[in-house]
Amino acid sequence: DAKTTQPNSMESNEEEPVHLPCNHSTISGTDYIHWYRQLPSQGPEYVIHGLTSNVNNRMASLAIAEDRKSSTLILHRATLRDAAVYYCILTGGGTSYGKLTFGQGTILTVHP
């Protein structure tokens, strides 16, 4: 499975935007970029995913580099509830589907 690299931790203040980077230099042409987050004592929660184009949903935006070797999850206005571990994951189809490889993720701390 293609590997992703994320900073171990990031901090933000409430109401400010947060940009969470992810490097995936070995991404293949059919890999989707998924972001999940895990709040304390809960299961991972889907945030957003994309293939080539930037994506927006009610939770966040995903900016994908033109060469697809990196991406950035953007939380437009961080809240205390956004404090979690954020995982950037690549998924391939076929038999590898569902075989999500979670790395260490980025621990996001949001200050009041």
Next chain:
Amino acid sequence: DTAVSQTPKYLVTQMGNDKSIKCEQNLGHDTMYWYKQDSKKFLKIMFSYNNKELIINETVPNRFSPKSPDKAHLNLHINSLELGDSAVYFCASSQGRRNSGNTIYFGEGSWLTVV
């Protein structure tokens, strides 16, 4: 209504015992999974079932046996529990298995402690 529910949420048991964790999803999905999150917080897939057929079986001891009575349920049975089995086990589901864009929905987790 909880989309993916698993029981029990907490389980403390002695070494050598046999225990089961049950999982049910009401999303109408045809694929279900079991993941294990160890003390270092790494999440690793253990098993995946599609329409009751085993499609992913990672290197997991034979003491772990998944059972899928129907596509809405995937239970995990663990025989002869060992200390190293202590972890959080997450059940998950998704629709389809070949489209990489499909979202995977996770349960709340089952905290297993073997003493």
